[in-house]
Amino acid sequence: QITLKESGPTLVKPTQTLTLTCTFSGFSLSADGFNVAWIRQPPGKALEWLALISWDDDKHYSPSLKNRLTITKDTSKSQVVLTMTNIDPVDTATYYCARGLDDDSFDVWGQGTMVAVSA
């Protein structure tokens, strides 16, 4: 069974750095063809892709957030970590990690973690 689960703080203060961890099981990020992406969704709004890391450590970032994001993977722990600097209230959202396939679809998603940004 393939699962992904997000973890991290639920409340962050403006200007702080947000660190989110995606812990997955049922597949390996060292295998050809898979990637893990972070996608967020502000309350009542659309999905927004943030970053993606491939099995070969290739990394892609949303151009609009590229300067604030870092994505890394720890294959031995089956984890992908996303850090976002200089957090702002507009970053309040549910953050999802998802497994990506070669066709660029995301076939399995985590349950999501809600992050609120407030002083």
Added chain:
Amino acid sequence: QSVLTQPPSASGTPGQRVTISCSGNTSNIGSNTVHWYQQFPGTAPKVFIYSNNKRPSGVPDRFSGSKSGTSASLAISGLQSEDEADYFCATWDGNLNGPVFGGGTKLTVL
């Protein structure tokens, strides 16, 4: 503002056929396959159609996807109350070098 354009809402009565459109450009839909995700309130999205017109196991054949040029469509025939959800289209964008999503369409079964 989302890169892919979807109508914010769609509706139909039980048994009807409903289509949801998704419009992009040559760098995204025009060059790559389109996927559709279904999302119920408070839950994570779930892939419903992938690679333009393929259905994951468990998705009824009442759902179908198509793509032509820089647009794609999700069609739902024999509409049922349990189809009421948000639907998002997505694809890869070669200019942005990453996946892009539509703004989502809220489907209401009247």
